[in-house]
Amino acid sequence: KIAQIEAKKAEAKAAQAKEAEQLDAKVMSLRGKKVSISARATEKGGLFKAVHEKDVAKAILGEHSLVIPEGSISFPQPVKTLGEHAVLLSSDSHKVELGLVVTATA
DSSP: OHHHHHHHHHHHHHHHHHHHHHHHHHHHHTTTOEEEEEEOBOTTSEEEEEEOHHHHHHHHHHHHOOOOOGGGEEOSSOEEESEEEEEEEEOSSOEEEEEEEEEEOO
16 A cells, blocks of 8 residues: 555656646747737726736637646736736746736727
8 A cells, every 4th residue: 555655646746747847838938928918998098907817827828829827927016007018927947028918998
């Protein structure tokens, strides 16, 4: 039984290492790229609702066909206005800046 438990632990560790490696590759592939999000905005350019990690993850999936966990996405400042913003994507060993373009919905 101890051997079985040790084997399961080794498998889990290997799977976790593989996932981390895949996340590193995904994050690095998005370096210097941009994603676009449409949001409801006021006439002055303020958003009715701030852009969240979930919104950026959906935009990355839609535009680049990559699944990035919400926990790997962060903002230097909250995104509450139209225009271009920076988003930080991080994995265990890499941090990359992604461009976010927020446009008003029609």
